[in-house]
Amino acid sequence: MEYAIEIKNLSKSFSSKKAVDDISCKIEKGQLFSMLGVNGAGKTTTIRLITGLSKPTGGDVLVYGKSVNSQMEEIKPLLNLSPQENAAAGALTVWENLVFMARLYGFSKADAEKRARKLVEDFSMESELNTKAKTLSGGWQRRLSIAMALVTDPKILFLDEPTLGLDVLARRELWTVIRSLKGKVTIVLTTHYMEEAEALSDRIAVMTKGKIRAEGTLDELLSATGAPNLEEAFIKIAEEDKNNV
Amino acid sequence: MSDRVMIFSQRNLKELMRDPLSYIFCIGFPVVMLIVMTAVNESIPPQAGMTVFQIQNLSGGIAVFGLSFVMLFTCMTVSKDRSGAFLRRLYASPLKGAEYVSGYTLPVMVIAAVQTVITAAASVVIGIFQDYTFDFVGLICGMLMLIPIAVMFIGLGLLFGTIFNEKAAPGLCSIIISLAAFLGGEWMDIEAMGGTIKKICDILPFYNGVKAMRFCVAGEFSEAVTPLLITAVYAAAVFVLAAVCFSKKMKSDIR
Numbered sequence: 001m002e003y004a005i006e007i008k009n010l011s012k013s014f015s016s017k018k019a020v021d022d023i024s025c026k027i028e029k030g031q032l033f034s035m036l037g038v039n040g041a042g043k044t045t046t047i048r049l050i051t052g053l054s055k056p057t058g059g060d061v062l063v064y065g066k067s068v069n070s071q072m073e074e075i076k077p078l079l080n081l082s083p084q085e086n087a088a089a090g091a092l093t094v095w096e097n098l099v100f101m102a103r104l105y106g107f108s109k110a111d112a113e114k115r116a117r118k119l120v121e122d123f124s125m126e127s128e129l130n131t132k133a134k135t136l137s138g139g140w141q142r143r144l145s146i147a148m149a150l151v152t153d154p155k156i157l158f159l160d161e162p163t164l165g166l167d168v169l170a171r172r173e174l175w176t177v178i179r180s181l182k183g184k185v186t187i188v189l190t191t192h193y194m195e196e197a198e199a200l201s202d203r204i205a206v207m208t209k210g211k212i213r214a215e216g217t218l219d220e221l222l223s224a225t226g227a228p229n230l231e232e233a234f235i236k237i238a239e240e241d242k243n244n245v
Numbered sequence: 246m247s248d249r250v251m252i253f254s255q256r257n258l259k260e261l262m263r264d265p266l267s268y269i270f271c272i273g274f275p276v277v278m279l280i281v282m283t284a285v286n287e288s289i290p291p292q293a294g295m296t297v298f299q300i301q302n303l304s305g306g307i308a309v310f311g312l313s314f315v316m317l318f319t320c321m322t323v324s325k326d327r328s329g330a331f332l333r334r335l336y337a338s339p340l341k342g343a344e345y346v347s348g349y350t351l352p353v354m355v356i357a358a359v360q361t362v363i364t365a366a367a368s369v370v371i372g373i374f375q376d377y378t379f380d381f382v383g384l385i386c387g388m389l390m391l392i393p394i395a396v397m398f399i400g401l402g403l404l405f406g407t408i409f410n411e412k413a414a415p416g417l418c419s420i421i422i423s424l425a426a427f428l429g430g431e432w433m434d435i436e437a438m439g440g441t442i443k444k445i446c447d448i449l450p451f452y453n454g455v456k457a458m459r460f461c462v463a464g465e466f467s468e469a470v471t472p473l474l475i476t477a478v479y480a481a482a483v484f485v486l487a488a489v490c491f492s493k494k495m496k497s498d499i500r
């Protein structure tokens with residue numbers, strides 16, 4: 001099986017603190033893989049390491065067989081991310097942000113506009129097309145952020161806490177958007193919302209203190225812990241880790 | 246120049262053009278200052294021998310003063326991008342280190358050029374009312390003499406925007422703007438003052454930038470060479486420092 005991402009003994013330390021501690025896992029193509037953990041578990045750092053926004057202090061990650069340590073420039077066009085914070089150009093409209101991002105990744109003006117049009121349609125953003133990014137609501141900003149990542153036609157999409165701070169309705173709308181992407185692109189999603197991981201994921205990795213404590217499908221995690229739902233399973237895994245310390 | 250630089254430059258130009266303050270400070274303010282200081286000049290009796298506010302001298306001073314606001318806008322664009330997640334998102338894109346620096350510099354160079362042309366045009370119009378006719382060759386040469394000082398101000402903007410955060414960086418630019426105004430000979434006759442203040446002004450780039458344009462406007466082209474060289478050295482040093490700092494900061498951000 002060819003994997004989209006192979007994480008091999010990946011570590012990242014800041015001074016004496018280990019933010020990511022010797023983690024390994026494989027993510028299949030087209031899968032939605034969730035990293036679940038509380039704040040400070042190492043989820044965002046892991047994404048930063050895979051996307052080249054941070055350099056590993058140990059181990060490696062292979063993205064479509066290419067190493068983040070030595071082939072990052074070749075990896076960059078293959079992936080894109082939607083960060084936790086709003087990351088659009090504030091004074092540019094929704095349309096301009098989409099075209100800008102596509103062109104930055106090498107698409108011609110005509111192709112960039114074609115891709116932007118498709119995403120506007122897919123994400124139902126017609127009503128906000130000429131709205132400046134800085135004046136969009138939180139839900140629309142996240143939607144734009146994900147669309148900006150997808151407009152570059154990445155093979156892998158990283159969504160870092162995509163629904164953080166959104167109200168229930170906006171969150172559910174964004175889930176629908178994310179579900180619609182499943183199978184079309186490999187998605188790595190970080191979240192500390194249990195119901196989000198439960199609703200969206202093909203596979204889930206539970207992270208605490210920089211380590212992956214458990215990994216599998218929802219059913220595998222539930223049967224391994226004997227818990228009735230993911231929240232209980234997560235608590236059991238986290239407490240088991242505490243007892244081992 | 247790569248397509249990515251042009252695409253990033255276009256984005257930065259749009260961001261600048263959509264900020265009304267860009268028009269007020271970069272375009273409107275120099276013109277208003279030309280008009281106000283010409284009015285002040287009207288009130289100065291000829292016996293005072295004060296020539297600094299005469300339009301042929303004022304144009305160079307205001308042009309350099311106006312360029313200091315381009316520094317402020319460069320700095321605000323860079324520091325604002327750095328404070329949010331936008332720039333970090335771009336770090337994951339194929340855009341490379343030197344392309345960021347070029348992408349920030351090109352649009353503000355365009356604004357600096359437009360500002361200088363407007364200042365020169367306004368000076369010519371005011372000159373008509375003041376019975377002074379500008380020599381066009383001298384005026385165009387004078388405008389070209391401002392290229393190094395424009396590059397230096399843009400470099401300072403890049404440098405402050407890179408090193409300091411969104412709140413501190415504009416404050417530091419304001420200090421430089423004040424320094425440029427006082428030590429640029431825009432509001433006082435440095436030559437008449439002489440002494441230590443003249444020595445300081447002769448060493449720093451601001452007064453040299455003003456002098457380079459004034460000499461050209463006066464048709465004394467050979468006199469403009471030394472001030473031009475001094476501003477060029479400052480421009481090269483500041484810009485290289487800014488580019489190195491940006492590149493280092495980018496590397497430390499993705500360490």
